[in-house]
Every structure is written in structure tokens, then in C-alpha cells.
Amino acid sequence: MEDGTRKSGDLWSGLALAALGFYIIIQASQWEYLGPDGPGAGFFPLWYGVVILGLSVLLIVSHLRRAHDRGNPTDWSRLGRALSTWFSLAVAVALFKPLGFVISFALLTYFIVAVMYRRPLATAALVAVASAAGFYLVFDLALSVPLPVGMLGF
Amino acid sequence: MEILAGLLNGFAVALEPANLFWCFVGVLLGTVVGILPGLGPPATIAMLLPLTFNMNPAGAIIMLAGIYYGAKYGGSTTSILMNVPGESASVVTCLDGYQMARKGRAGPALGIAAIASFVAGTVGVLGLMLVAPPIAKFALSFSSPEYFALMSLGLALVVLLAGRSIVKALLAALVGLWIASVGTDLFSSTSRFTFGQMELLSGIDFVVVAIGVFALAEVMVNMEAREETQLLPVPKGLRNLLPTLQDLKDCRFAFVNGSVIGFLVGALPGGGSTIASFLSYGLEKAVSPRREQFGTGVIEGVAAPEGANNSETGGALVPLLTLGIPGSGTTAILLAALVLWGFKPGPLFIPEHPALFWGLVASMYIGNVMLLILNLPLVPLFAQVLRMPVYLLYPLILGVSMVGVYSVSGSLFDLLLLMVFGLLGYLMRKLDYPSAPLILGLALGAGMERALRQSLMMSEGKLSILVSRPISAVMLSLAVLVLLIPMFGKLNAWRLRALEQG
Secondary structure: OHHHHHHHHHHHHHHHHHHHHHHHHHHHOOOOOEEOOEEOOOHHHHHHHHHHHHHHHHHHHHHHHOOOOOOOOOOHHHHHHHHHHHHHHHHHHHHHHHHHHHHHHHHHHHHHHHHHOOOOHHHHHHHHHHHHHHHHHHHHHHOOOOOOOOOOOO | OHHHHHHHHHHHHHOOHHHHHHHHHHHHHHHHHHHOOOOOHHHHHHHHHHHHOOOOHHHHHHHHHHHHHHHHHHHHHHHHHHOOOOOHHHOOHHHHHHHHHHOOOHHHHHHHHHHHHHHHHHHHHHHHHHHHHHHHHHHOOOOHHHHHHHHHHHHHHHHHHHOOOHHHHHHHHHHHHHHHHOEEOOOOOOEEOOOOOHHHOOOOOHHHHHHHHHHHHHHHHHOOOOOOOOOOOOOOOOOOOOOOHHHHHHOHHHHHHHHHHHHHHHHOOOOHHHHHHHHHHHHHHHHOOOHHHOOOOOOHHHHHHHHHHHHHHHHHHHHHHHHOOOOOHHHHHHHHHHHHOOOOOOOOHHHHOHHHHHHHHHHHHHHHHHHHHHHOOOHHHHHHHHHOOHHHHHHHHHHHHHHHHHHHHOOHHHHHHHHHHHHHHHHHHHOOOOHHHHHHHHHHHHHHHHHHHHHHHHOOOOOOHHHHOHHHHHHHHHHHHHHHHHHOHHHHHHHHHHHHHO
16 A cells, blocks of 8 residues: 555655756856855755756666556545545635634544544534634634634634 | 762752752653653643743753653653553663563552662662763863864764664754754854744744644644554552562672763763663673573563663763763753753753752762652552543643643744644654754754854864864864764664664
8 A cells, every 4th residue: 555655655755856857057156156255045956956966866767777566456436535534624724814713623623533534424514613712712812822813803 | 079069059059948849840741741652842841941941941851851851750661550651762672561560560660660760760860960060070171163163073973873763863953953043143143044934033932833833743643643652551459569588699799880871872862762771771681691592581681771771861961961962852852841941951050050050960879769659558549540531631631732832932823833844853853853853953043153153263264173172173083983884784783673673
């Protein structure tokens, strides 16, 4: 399960890192390399950019040399659950501006409990409201840690 | 005399009621975190770090260190009771600890784990107290070339022991260096890699990356499975937690072995408590007259690794506090914490901030006593933590992560960055890229670049300055040798064996 992801992942991550290395080299070459006062802003990034590019090419080549070894297939359902969690969190962050932390976090918790863990809707609602209220009481009121505020004022 | 006076001052700091309270909070949280599989000290410390910004630095570092070593006490509980290690450092404890539990000796196994942790943890702090001041004095002679070489060596060691693929570990470290470069260059005021975003001019906050890569990624990995792995049966009615006199006699060498190996491995960047625990288990087995019984429930098979993973903490703090070089993801976060509070760990840290250093040392003695008291009679109570449904735990972690990041800058942009680094951390885990080198590269990146550029300014651009000074030449040669290890068959086999065990 992990093997399949990792083996094709070596190729894609190698390509992404090669692109990053190339980008770093292009950017760094626009900045001063060595000036009268010593190394410039481009000196260090240029060197690690070159190494990133070199190592990622090595990763791609070593993947291609053992391309026949396919490993096990990726478990898309597990991957899907992890990415759903990430996506729901991203939506919650996007909602901070209009709805504020408390409501967005309650919605996120409701989604995780009701949809991801398939608990009864009443349980999910109770957990969502209690957690959001707990965060508001502990962080905003007791510890004076600021929480993102929405259009409703909390 | 100097050490004794420092320690007495340290106890005066650590025994202040507020600091005692934070020490207790730290070790308690650490124990809980250690018990919970899937939530580790780096993620917890990263999440809580922003909340310590308004605290007294002494109380804050005492609490964060308490989480660090407290987790190692807690990690043994699930290893012994359920064959599920709470922390990677407690994996080896499963071998004999779980077998002891199956034979009805769960109590003495838990008891010896707590006692060995206490003994070796205390020896580790003693080592830190005795070794750190002379190393700091020696490091006073270091200049920029030596610092660059030292950071390169530290990074190379972490890369060596971080993952099976050196190429991937190196790439992770280099990406960490790149993230550290984002923002305004302090030498020339050039803005670098900001993608035209004003918010990136001041750089990417360490906390955002650490929480994303550790906490968020950990939740994503754990949520891949729907089943609630935490809901495992906990044996009830644990009695006779104290080992017998014969048990203690059998563990004499294990206490010494765990203490010494743990401290030495801890002081080595990249070593870590997992390797320390495996090494001490291996040594214990090698010298034991009943080595063939190891793995069937031998009590010293629990004492040695549990001692080693606790003594490692003292060792790991030596390079962190005296040289400013962290050796693992967790100590990298502690370094960031100290920097954020306005301190500069390094040779001058002890002379400039004696109250903080000695306060931390003294608090670790106190914390170890607290942990012994907490872990002996209250183990059954702590085991109940495992009954907490995961659908309550994960939203809680996500919430604390978001609040932590937002509290640093009050910026929603940082929360977007958190999402990016959470996804990056998850992909790194799936694709077998270790996260510790990335965090270390990020923590050391700015310092490495500064040291390199200052060295070249000193030499008017000649790179030979790095190899013409004896200390930096030796350290850079070692760094190169370390990275060449995978090219030597036998040495690489040893490295891979150590990683597989870890």
C-alpha cells in the first residue's frame, strides 16, 4: 500500500524538487553572488539550489532504473480520508473571515465527528458545540489568546 | 563549587510556586502525550509553543522540557500493557514488557520502567550539569568557520540517521534551508523567494512550519483509518507495582547501561532516544547470563531501554544549550522557543542566563521525582486516557494548532501557510521523506548562512578558511565522511539496521 505511493511518488516528488531547485537557481542568479563586502544574497541559495537540482535528478534516475518494480497499489480510500480532513480544515480556515473561529471550528468538528467517524448527528452536534464553546472560554476569555473574529463579532 | 552554587540557584528558581506548577503541567502533559499513540512530543511542543509567548521564559522552558522527558515515561505504559508503543522510543520496551504483562507481571514491568526512567533520567541531568559548562567554555573559542562546520556536521548526522534514503533526507534538509531563506536578507535587505507577498517579507515563522509538518500531518496520517485504534482493552486492577528485590538486583547493570548509553547517544546529533533504547537493549542482552530468555519477559529488557530513552534527554540538551545545535526535531523546536523568547543558545548561554540554565537543570531533577510519583501509583489512571474517543482528540489537536499559529501573528495568511505545510508534512510521510532534517534545516538555516558569509568576509572570499582552521577542518571532514557512509556496504548495513529497529 505504502510502496506504490512511494515508488511513483519518488518520480513526482523528484520532478517537483528538480523544479524547485531550478527556480532557486534562477532566482539566486539574479541576486549578488560576491560583492566587495563578501558573499551576497544569492551566494548561499545558489549553492543549495544546485545541490537540490542534482539530488532530485539522482532520485528520478534511480526511480527510472527500477521502474519495473511496481510495488503494491495505493490505498485511495485512506488517502481520500486524509485529504478530506485537510480539505475540511482548509474550508474552516477560509470561513474564519466571514464566520469567525468559533462557528467555523464547530462546523469542522461536526464534519469530523458526523461524517469522518459516522457518529450519530446528535452526538456530533453536542461535541461540536461543546468544543467550540470550550475553545472560546479557555483561549479567548481565560487566557486572552485572540481568536479570529467574524462578521458576527466573535 | 561553581556547579554546586549554580545548582543551588537553580533550585531557588525551580522551586518558585509558579515554576513548580509549570513543571507539573509539563510532566503531566508529557505523560498523557506519551501514552497516546499517534501524538508525539514534537507535535505537542510545537502546538503549545505559541501559547508560551506571554509566559515567564523560565516557566515556559521548564514546562516544554517537562513534556519532552515526561512523554518518555508515558510511552512505556502502552508498550507494556498493550504491545502498542506510545512513542517510537518505547518500541523496544514491547519485546519484554508485553511478555511480562502476559505472564501477569504487568505491575513490576510498569514499576521498573518508572524506576529505571527515574534513575537514568536523573543521571542524564547530572551529566548535563557536569558536561555542559566545560563544553560551553571550550566553544567560546569558536568563530564563524567553526560554527558553520559544526552546524554542517550536526545536519549531516541527522540526515544520516533520519531515513533509509540519504538522498531524501538531504533533500528534506535542503528544503528546510530554502524555507529559512524566505524573506528579507539581513545583510543586503534583498527580498528573497517572497513570490510578491508582503506577508513573506519577514520570513516564514518556524512555529507555522513545525505545527504543520508535525501536528497537522500527524492528525492526517492518523485519520486515514476509520477504526479507533485507541480503544483497546486496558487491564484493570493493576497491583504490586513495586518490583521485588530480586528484580532490582537483576536490573543493576541495566540502570548503569541505560544511563550511560542514553546520555552519550543523546549528546550526538541525530542519535535520538529510539536508537539509544535499542543500543542499550542490545548491550544488555549481549552481557546478560540469560540472554536467550530476552524477548520472553525479562525485567532488565524493560529497564535498560526505558532508562536509556530518559537519560537521552539530558544528553540531547548539551549540544542544544552549549552550542545552539539541536540534534532532533524536538530539540529544534526547543531551540526555536528559546530564540523566540529572546535567548541565544550557545557558549554564552550559561554565563549570560545562569538562572534559566540552572533553573531548567534543577526542574528536571524535580520533574523526574514528580514523574516517579505520578507513574507508579497512577499508571492505571493514566491508562484510562486511552479510552478517550479519537473523534474528540483530533478536532482538539486541529483547534489548538490553528489557535497557536494565529496567536503568533494574528494573521490569516499564516493559517494558509499552516495548511500548506500540513499537506507538505503529510506528503513527506507518505513518500518516505523524514521530517526531522527539514525542521533542523529550517532551525539552522539562517545561522548557517550567516556563519558561512561571515567566514568568507573574514577571508575576503576564500573558501579555504573553512579547511585551514583545525577545528572546522576536522568537523567538515567528519560531515563529509558521515554522508559517505551509505557508500560503504558494512557501515550502511549497520545504519539501515539501526533505522529498521527504530
